[in-house]
Amino acid sequence: MAKIVVEVMLKPEILDPQGKAVASALPRLGFTFATSVRQGKRFEIEVAGDPTPAQLAEVEKAAGTLLANPVIENYTVKVEK
Amino acid sequence: MRVGVVTFPGTLDDRDAARAVVAAGGQAISLWHNDADLKSVDAVVLPGGFSYGDYLRCGAISRFAPVMKSIIDRAEGGMPLLGICNGFQVLCEAHLLPGALTRNHELHFLCRDQVIKIENNNSSWTSNYEIGQEILIPLKNGEGSFQCDDATLAQLEGENQIIARYVGENPNGSRNLIAGITNARGNIVGLMPHPEHAIDPLTGPSSDGLTFFTSVLKATVNS
Numbered sequence: 001m002a003k004i005v006v007e008v009m010l011k012p013e014i015l016d017p018q019g020k021a022v023a024s025a026l027p028r029l030g031f032t033f034a035t036s037v038r039q040g041k042r043f044e045i046e047v048a049g050d051p052t053p054a055q056l057a058e059v060e061k062a063a064g065t066l067l068a069n070p071v072i073e074n075y076t077v078k079v080e081k
Numbered sequence: 082m083r084v085g086v087v088t089f090p091g092t093l094d095d096r097d098a099a100r101a102v103v104a105a106g107g108q109a110i111s112l113w114h115n116d117a118d119l120k121s122v123d124a125v126v127l128p129g130g131f132s133y134g135d136y137l138r139c140g141a142i143s144r145f146a147p148v149m150k151s152i153i154d155r156a157e158g159g160m161p162l163l164g165i166c167n168g169f170q171v172l173c174e175a176h177l178l179p180g181a182l183t184r185n186h187e188l189h190f191l192c193r194d195q196v197i198k199i200e201n202n203n204s205s206w207t208s209n210y211e212i213g214q215e216i217l218i219p220l221k222n223g224e225g226s227f228q229c230d231d232a233t234l235a236q237l238e239g240e241n242q243i244i245a246r247y248v249g250e251n252p253n254g255s256r257n258l259i260a261g262i263t264n265a266r267g268n269i270v271g272l273m274p275h276p277e278h279a280i281d282p283l284t285g286p287s288s289d290g291l292t293f294f295t296s297v298l299k300a301t302v303n304s
Contacts, residue, residue, distance in 0.1 A: 010183075014228055015254060017184045066145075069138055069174065072181040072228055 002050050004059050008068040008075045009040035043067055044080075051079055082107040082298050085122035087152070087168075089114040089143050093130035094165065094277060101277040102126070105294035114146040123301040124161035124205070125152050127168025129221075129275060139182060139224050140170035149175060161205035161297045162269045166222055169261070169271035178262055178271045179237070180229030185222070186254025194286040195220035195274050196248040197260045201241050204267040205300040209292045215248055216289035218279040225273040227255040227262070237262055244270060268300075 010016050016038050023037040043063075047055055060077050068075040084102040086109055088095045099109035110122050114132075119125070133142040143149065153175060156162040164172040172178045185191060196217050199210040210216070229237070234256055237243050242265065246258040253273075261272035276290025 013230070014183065015186060015226070017186050017188045017254075021188055066137070066141065069141065069181055071173070071179075072183060 001046060003080045004045040004047065004051050004056065004077065005080050006043040006045065006059065006063045006067050006075055006077050007040060008043070008063075008073050009038060011072055011074055014072045041067075082124075082301055083110050083120070083122045084108065084294075084297065085110045085112040085119055085125040087112045087114060087125065087127050087148055089130070089132035089146060091131040091134055092128055092167070094128040094275065095130075097275075097277040098126045098128040098165070101280045101291065101294045104280050105291055105298055107294065107298050112148055114143070114148050117147040117151045119148070119151050119155065124297050125155070125163070126277075127152075127162070127164040127171050128277065129166030129168060132167055132171065135167075135224075138170075138174065139167060140172075140174040143167075143171045144174040153177060156269050159266065159268050161300055163206050163293065163297070164269075164271045165275055165277060166225070166273055169273055170224065172269065172271045177269050178264060179233045180227055180262070182222075182224050182273070183226045183228050183254075184224050185226055185252070190221075190223040191225070191252055192219070192221040193252075194218070195252060195260075197245045197274060198248050199245055201244045201263065201267075203241070204244055204263040204270050204296075206263075206270040206272075206293045206296050207244050208300060209296040216276075216279075216292075217287045218274045218276050218290045219286065220252060220274040222253070222273060225253040225255065227259040227273070229256065240265060245272065 019037045019039040086098045102109040199214045245261040276293040279285035279290035
């Protein structure tokens with residue numbers, strides 16, 4: 001079944017202390033690959049059948065109203081099989 | 082003078098807020114999140130706590146509670162409205178105040194007594210303070226870092242909408258040391274630290290916070 005996936009990230013200019021804490025924990029475990037880490041949220045939304053354009057438009061609206069705060073966050077809406 | 086105090090599921094500080102209203106000489110009216118009836122109140126306090134468990138984002142779900150629709154309508158008409166801590170987060174999520182509150186820059190939950198400086202005494206909730214007055218009230222939050230874009234910050238500074246700033250080291254990473262802001266009209270105030278916990282030296286670090294509540298009583302009497 002297809003899922004509608006909404007991903008929410010803090011805008012680049014907003015400080016992400018959680019991401020920074022993760023970034024500083026990685027090298028303590030020997031993982032030295034990261035120059036930066038940003039942490040976000042992922043919502044997986046199921047609807048009956050394949051999502052319709054109308055449903056996607058509704059999800060887009062819900063994402064901008066509730067799932068993300070557009071003052072500090074960006075979001076994307078996509079369909080995953 | 083009737084001052085409503087809202088209880089959401091997860092609110093903690095409604096009783097202290099009601100006690101502060103009474104100590105200031107007002108009548109505290111309990112308002113329930115799921116009831117749109119504001120019971121003829123003259124002003125409203127959104128107290129601190131963890132409404133709806135802070136799920137999603139602090140204040141994000143509370144904003145859509147039935148009581149909020151009535152409060153937003155009245156506040157847009159000029160009713161005094163104070164959001165403390167979680168209440169401040171609700172006001173930002175409801176877009177009654179600009180900006181947003183994010184995780185403290187050091188990630189720790191803070192709980193301590195904090196000196197703040199009153200910057201604006203034209204709001205409904207700060208009119209009995211002197212500009213530049215330093216007061217000591219508790220600060221206790223995990224997501225108290227006030228963030229906004231540069232244009233919004235310039236507007237807040239330019240229009241004198243910052244009502245209080247932290248004194249000393251920045252406790253949570255708030256831009257320009259912002260502890261509280263007001264809307265352009267001055268009736269809606271959001272404040273991160275807790276004046277309702279500082280109304281009596283017996284139970285708080287001072288009685289400095291009481292003046293928020295005496296200020297609004299004066300504001301509603303005069304309106």
